[in-house]
Amino acid sequence: MANDQIEAWLQENRSFAPSADFAQKSNVTEAEYGRAHSDPEAWWLEQSARLTWTVAPTRSLDWNPPFAKWFSDGMLNASYNCVDRHVDNGFGGKTAIHWIADAENEERVISYSELQQMVARCANALLALGVRAGDRVAVYMPMIPEAVVAMLAIVRLGAMHSVVFAGFSAEALASRIQDSDCRFVVTADGQFRRGTAALLKPAVDEALLNCPSVESVLVVKRTSQEVVWNETRDHWWHELVDSQNSTHQYESFPAEQDMFLMYTSGTTGKPKGILHTTAGYLVGAATTYSNVFDIKPATDICWTAADIGWITGHTYIVYGPLLNGVSQVMYEGLPDSGGRDRWWRIVENLGVTILYTAPTTIRTLMKWGTSHLIGHNLSSLRVLGTVGEPINPEAWMWYREFIGGNNCPIVDTWWQTETGSIMISPLPGVTSTKPGAAMRALPGITIDVVDEQGHSVPNGHGGFLVVTRPWPSMTRGIWGDPDRFAETYWSRFPGTYFAGDGAKRDDDGDIWLLGRVDDVMNVSGHRLSTTEIEHAIVGFHLVAEAAVVGASDETTGQAVVAFVTLKLSDDDQSQDHAAIIEQIRQHVSRVISPIAKPRQIILTPELPKTRSGKIMRRLLRDVAEQRALGDVTTLTDPTVVSMISGLMEQHSTED
Numbered sequence: 001m002a003n004d005q006i007e008a009w010l011q012e013n014r015s016f017a018p019s020a021d022f023a024q025k026s027n028v029t030e031a032e033y034g035r036a037h038s039d040p041e042a043w044w045l046e047q048s049a050r051l052t053w054t055v056a057p058t059r060s061l062d063w064n065p066p067f068a069k070w071f072s073d074g075m076l077n078a079s080y081n082c083v084d085r086h087v088d089n090g091f092g093g094k095t096a097i098h099w100i101a102d103a104e105n106e107e108r109v110i111s112y113s114e115l116q117q118m119v120a121r122c123a124n125a126l127l128a129l130g131v132r133a134g135d136r137v138a139v140y141m142p143m144i145p146e147a148v149v150a151m152l153a154i155v156r157l158g159a160m161h162s163v164v165f166a167g168f169s170a171e172a173l174a175s176r177i178q179d180s181d182c183r184f185v186v187t188a189d190g191q192f193r194r195g196t197a198a199l200l201k202p203a204v205d206e207a208l209l210n211c212p213s214v215e216s217v218l219v220v221k222r223t224s225q226e227v228v229w230n231e232t233r234d235h236w237w238h239e240l241v242d243s244q245n246s247t248h249q250y251e252s253f254p255a256e257q258d259m260f261l262m263y264t265s266g267t268t269g270k271p272k273g274i275l276h277t278t279a280g281y282l283v284g285a286a287t288t289y290s291n292v293f294d295i296k297p298a299t300d301i302c303w304t305a306a307d308i309g310w311i312t313g314h315t316y317i318v319y320g321p322l323l324n325g326v327s328q329v330m331y332e333g334l335p336d337s338g339g340r341d342r343w344w345r346i347v348e349n350l351g352v353t354i355l356y357t358a359p360t361t362i363r364t365l366m367k368w369g370t371s372h373l374i375g376h377n378l379s380s381l382r383v384l385g386t387v388g389e390p391i392n393p394e395a396w397m398w399y400r401e402f403i404g405g406n407n408c409p410i411v412d413t414w415w416q417t418e419t420g421s422i423m424i425s426p427l428p429g430v431t432s433t434k435p436g437a438a439m440r441a442l443p444g445i446t447i448d449v450v451d452e453q454g455h456s457v458p459n460g461h462g463g464f465l466v467v468t469r470p471w472p473s474m475t476r477g478i479w480g481d482p483d484r485f486a487e488t489y490w491s492r493f494p495g496t497y498f499a500g501d502g503a504k505r506d507d508d509g510d511i512w513l514l515g516r517v518d519d520v521m522n523v524s525g526h527r528l529s530t531t532e533i534e535h536a537i538v539g540f541h542l543v544a545e546a547a548v549v550g551a552s553d554e555t556t557g558q559a560v561v562a563f564v565t566l567k568l569s570d571d572d573q574s575q576d577h578a579a580i581i582e583q584i585r586q587h588v589s590r591v592i593s594p595i596a597k598p599r600q601i602i603l604t605p606e607l608p609k610t611r612s613g614k615i616m617r618r619l620l621r622d623v624a625e626q627r628a629l630g631d632v633t634t635l636t637d638p639t640v641v642s643m644i645s646g647l648m649e650q651h652s653t654e655d
């Protein structure tokens with residue numbers, strides 16, 4: 001793989017020593033890596049003491065590849081661990097969730113005791129509706145506290161939540177409900193987006209036309225919009241939940257009790273129901289949250305700016321923070337609801353110390369410019385996190401400089417829906433950081449980068465990212481499809497977890513993620529990473545965002561096609577597009593190699609993104625190859641693709 005750009009960054013000595021950024025005493029030290037490495041299973045059993053057990057486990061791992069069990073003789077209740085035990089320990093008055101609405105001046109402060117009562121009432125209501133241990137309950141909710149309450153109440157009963165992102169269509173919701181035969185749905189009448197109320201329940205009504213398994217629907221009233229009501233099936237939250245008893249005696253469940261499903265897309269069209277079970281997942285969430293963000297529960301104000309509809313929201317809004325008993329911010333709106341400085345007002349007003357977001361958001365904030373930061377005191381921040389895709393060094397540096405004031409460690413955290421919790425990341429105050437690198441496997445996690453034959457590649461080389469030993473929060477399978485589970489993750493390198501990502505170890509042995517291997521291109525026999533070329537293009541001063549795909553080409557096998565959005569200052573507006581395109585091509589040629597020079601560059605005002613913010617490269621490949629478009633239903637705005645198809649004819653250049 002061509003890695004000249006990474007090398008260029010390294011040659012500039014862009015490496016930040018841990019102590020330079022971090023005055024605090026970290027929760028763990030360098031010694032933790034060695035302790036965990038010498039006996040990972042013993043180390044994880046030790047970490048399991050972060051939970052309060054009814055019956056403490058004596059076993060760590062039972063491994064029957066590819067099926068793992070962790071802490072299998074232990075018994076516990078997930079919801080008790082997130083909520084009640086903090087009240088029992090005297091923290092009932094502490095803020096659990098400081099919820100900020102999409103609208104200005106609307107907020108709710110919920111203490112751990114209030115959360116306990118809300119969860120108890122919801123659990124009692126779900127019991128009354130007939131929810132029993134093992135049932136699947138779909139949750140299709142906006143970012144409101146009731147979403148968290150519902151999740152905690154469901155797992156309190158030993159049932160499973162299957163949270164479906166509220167931006168998904170009725171069809172997507174229906175297919176997820178059907179795949180796991182959900183008996184119940186928790187939803188809301190609607191939600192707010194930049195001040196506008198939008199309906200949610202009609203999508204549920206439509207989905208349920210094709211979901212005979214669903215018996216009851218619990219509906220939060222969030223807006224004052226009219227919704228169609230089914231008297232026998234639908235129940236208002238404020239009627240059913242609010243009238244329940246505010247105590248609920250929890251039951252203990254086995255460590256391996258099924259806990260939740262999270263649907264994610266694979267290489268085929270059908271989404272996979274990724275299964276997580278209770279104790280291993282919770283141990284992973286609690287341990288990684290504490291270590292990676294160096295959480296100090298007494299003083300931190302944590303903000304994971306994600307949606308509960310994704311795994312990041314599950315692990316780092318709901319379970320990780322609540323298990324650690326922190327106070328956190330939960331925000332309903334978009335980054336620019338109420339103005340482009342909304343985030344910075346939240347950080348300043350609430351004194352946020354830990355901020356966790358995605359590269360795509362960082363690039364958007366960057367595009368909006370630093371003028372929105374002026375006058376906001378962000379000095380409370382002490383750790384900044386990023387997740388979801390490889391972060392380009394420019395965005396990393398911007399985050400560090402403008403948001404972190406050059407003194408917050410940036411933790412670039414690599415993980416997946418399937419891994420349940422963070423796997424690769426620096427540790428604040430312990431690991432040095434480099435712009436664009438996820439650096440090191442966490443204590444207790446064993447990562448390797450291997451070639452086609454499964455052999456470790458030496459430092460300085462690229463290959464496939466694998467996890468060589470089981471870990472507690474690993475998925476236990478794909479719902480209803482053990483063969484697909486074994487095939488997708490465990491067959492390419494038998495006995496080893498194949499993540500689907502390309503990675504490189506630099507000369508120091510630090511890990512750089514290079515994007516999905518399904519996005520690796522082969523141009524004239526050279527292997528090129530789409531991510532690497534994107535980084536190069538984004539490094540050009542006029543570029544805001546870029547997506548690169550490999551389009552089939554008669555001569556070279558594949559050719560590089562780039563879709564680019566520009567950021568033009570007033571002075572730059574007059575520049576000729578053809579000239580800019582040529583400058584970008586020369587820039588890529590210079591930064592990576594002439595081989596990587598895009599055959600075509602299409603300038604577009606927007607890129608097609610999924611609702612989780614991922615660029616849909618599959619669709620861009622269709623556009624680049626002028627094929628009929630595949631499924632566009634998961635896009636935030638399906639019209640973006642047809643617009644780009646049009647631009648493809650107007651603005652492209654060819655050699």
Ligand code: WT7
Pocket residue numbers: 264311312386387388389390391412413414415416417418438499500501513514515516
């Ligand atoms: C894929 C997993 C984990 C929560 C959000 C995404 C990519 C994730 C990073 C990172 C480079 C990353 C990988 C991975 N990814 N984090 N820090 N650097 N790539 O969860 O939807 O399951 O996606 O996201 O390609 O395989 P997901």
